Amino acid sequence: MSEEILINVTPVETRVALVENGMLQEAYIERASRKGIVGNIYKGKVVRVLPGMEAAFVDIGLERAAFIHASDVVPSQSNGDEPVYSPKTVPDIRSLLREGQSLVVQVTKDPIGTKGARLTTQLSIPSRYLVFMPGVSHVGISQRIEDETERARLKALVGEAAVEDQDVQGGYIIRTAAEAASPEDLTGDMAYLHRLSHSIHERIARVQAPAVVYQDLPLFIRTIRDLIRPQTEKIRIDSRESYQRVMEFVEEFVTEFADKVEYYPGERPIFDLYSVEDEIQKALSRKVQLKSGGYVIIDQTEAMTTIDINTGGFVGHRNLEETIFKTNLEAARSISRQLRLRNLGGIIIIDFIDMEDPEHQRQVHRMLEKMLERDHAKTKITGVSELGLVEMTRKRTTESLGQVLCEPCPVCDGRGFLKTTETVCYEIFREILRVNRAYDAESYLVMASQSVVDRLLDEESDNVADLETFISKTIRFQVEPFYSQEQYDVVLL
Numbered sequence: 001m002s003e004e005i006l007i008n009v010t011p012v013e014t015r016v017a018l019v020e021n022g023m024l025q026e027a028y029i030e031r032a033s034r035k036g037i038v039g040n041i042y043k044g045k046v047v048r049v050l051p052g053m054e055a056a057f058v059d060i061g062l063e064r065a066a067f068i069h070a071s072d073v074v075p076s077q078s079n080g081d082e083p084v085y086s087p088k089t090v091p092d093i094r095s096l097l098r099e100g101q102s103l104v105v106q107v108t109k110d111p112i113g114t115k116g117a118r119l120t121t122q123l124s125i126p127s128r129y130l131v132f133m134p135g136v137s138h139v140g141i142s143q144r145i146e147d148e149t150e151r152a153r154l155k156a157l158v159g160e161a162a163v164e165d166q167d168v169q170g171g172y173i174i175r176t177a178a179e180a181a182s183p184e185d186l187t188g189d190m191a192y193l194h195r196l197s198h199s200i201h202e203r204i205a206r207v208q209a210p211a212v213v214y215q216d217l218p219l220f221i222r223t224i225r226d227l228i229r230p231q232t233e234k235i236r237i238d239s240r241e242s243y244q245r246v247m248e249f250v251e252e253f254v255t256e257f258a259d260k261v262e263y264y265p266g267e268r269p270i271f272d273l274y275s276v277e278d279e280i281q282k283a284l285s286r287k288v289q290l291k292s293g294g295y296v297i298i299d300q301t302e303a304m305t306t307i308d309i310n311t312g313g314f315v316g317h318r319n320l321e322e323t324i325f326k327t328n329l330e331a332a333r334s335i336s337r338q339l340r341l342r343n344l345g346g347i348i349i350i351d352f353i354d355m356e357d358p359e360h361q362r363q364v365h366r367m368l369e370k371m372l373e374r375d376h377a378k379t380k381i382t383g384v385s386e387l388g389l390v391e392m393t394r395k396r397t398t399e400s401l402g403q404v405l406c407e408p409c410p411v412c413d414g415r416g417f418l419k420t421t422e423t424v425c426y427e428i429f430r431e432i433l434r435v436n437r438a439y440d441a442e443s444y445l446v447m448a449s450q451s452v453v454d455r456l457l458d459e460e461s462d463n464v465a466d467l468e469t470f471i472s473k474t475i476r477f478q479v480e481p482f483y484s485q486e487q488y489d490v491v492l493l
Contacts, residue, residue, distance in 0.1 A: 003232045007220050008270050009239035014219045017276045024279040026340045029404050030219035037107045038397050039216035045209040046101045049093055056097045058105060061210035064116040070096060072120040102209045110398045125193055128225055128253045129178035129186055132193035136171035144176040157183050161190055221249050228257055236264040283341050283401055288334055294327040296334055304347035307335055324353045325360040332364050336371030345396020354388045411484040419486050421455045429467055431490050436471045441492035443474040448488040453477045
């Protein structure tokens with residue numbers, strides 16, 4: 001599988017595209033005016049403790065106070081995955097935090113929608129091959145490294161180096177990128193992390209809360225640290241200044257990839273390669289067309305994302321069950337890509353077309369699992385439920401592509417649909433009757449959009465005449481070109 005990374009840098013935003021086999025798979029956007037803060041470390045101040053929620057709000061200098069749960073304050077044992085707590089092991093939040101207290105925290109989730117950032121006191125500092133965790137004593141390893149011999153080798157190397165260096169107390173998680181890394185690579189990473197950790201602790205002692213203690217690398221360098229893999233063939237950057245900074249990082253930390261990074265000076269915009277711009281635009285649509293003629297509908301809500309599959313124009317060749325099976329298989333491949341591209345997270349419910357054959361259900365489920373193995377985000381997937389639904393979760397740390405690029409429609413208030421002109425006309429009739437009972441006026445002026453006024457003067461003209469007779473007053477209409485279809489005013493004359 002060929003893989004390329006395209007990096008588009010401008011003064012106002014940085015965009016990264018991960019392309020596999022000529023097809024856009026993931027897109028990352030960081031804007032100068034609204035940078036992501038996941039991974040940043042702050043010295044904050046507890047502003048409110050909420051015993052009923054076992055949580056607290058912490059001021060870290062952002063517009064909204066950030067949120068920390070009691071389970072994210074308690075030191076825990078971890079194997080490199082998320083720490084696991086039972087309700088009995090989480091102490092009362094009042095025994096952990098008090099209002100006005102200074103607290104060193106790290107952001108685990110960006111502010112999303114109306115929610116503030118999510119915090120933890122369990123700090124982790126990432127590098128190319130390792131994640132350093134001050135105050136933890138164990139060595140964990142990524143589950144994506146499957147070879148047991150390699151897992152044992154890496155854990156032994158890191159464990160021995162950690163024992164030798166008694167000056168720094170902390171544990172490590174060995175990242176997927178460390179597979180086949182040499183002892184020199186790992187010890188070099190550890191030395192870098194120790195220096196960084198020391199400078200962070202010095203700054204913590206100096207600054208007053210709320211203040212930033214450590215900021216993660218900019219997106220175009222994080223990309224090199226987190227996304228580059230052995231199968232990556234090219235990393236193209238269209239900014240000479242950013243290219244030089246990336247090369248400095250590469251030559252210090254990942255020298256084996258130095259020949260794969262290149263400056264792209266082409267007249268054609270870099271995101272026009274592989275039609276990346278077009279694919280990003282398509283990713284903002286609800287409907288995803290399948291090659292067979294079927295389609296997928298993706299709806300993102302506050303609570304969850306729902307995905308529905310339809311055969312559409314695909315009529316198949318053999319029988320209905322075979323048609324449904326092929327549509328679901330194609331949809332499973334498309335859905336895994338769309339989850340990565342749109343950066344959808346949280347609870348996801350997939351409504352595959354009902355399949356009678358259990359073997360077909362198993363194959364579709366396996367296809368979805370196999371495609372999700374490529375996902376950088378952690379996913380968990382259930383089997384097909386009694387209702388024919390597949391439930392899954394995908395770890396969400398940043399806003400989705402749609403949330404970054406779009407905002408709720410001010411006309412429909414994010415509903416995605418408008419009241420019909422017929423509905424608005426009947427609302428106007430009810431409003432006139434209500435006003436007529438409450439006030440004494442000689443006549444009424446209805447101000448509304450062009451489409452509503454057109455309907456009032458055409459299809460609803462008989463109803464308007466009946467209403468005028470009923471209230472014994474005349475009703476006039478005026479078009480307001482700046483009114484939306486749902487807006488109207490009834491003015492007393």
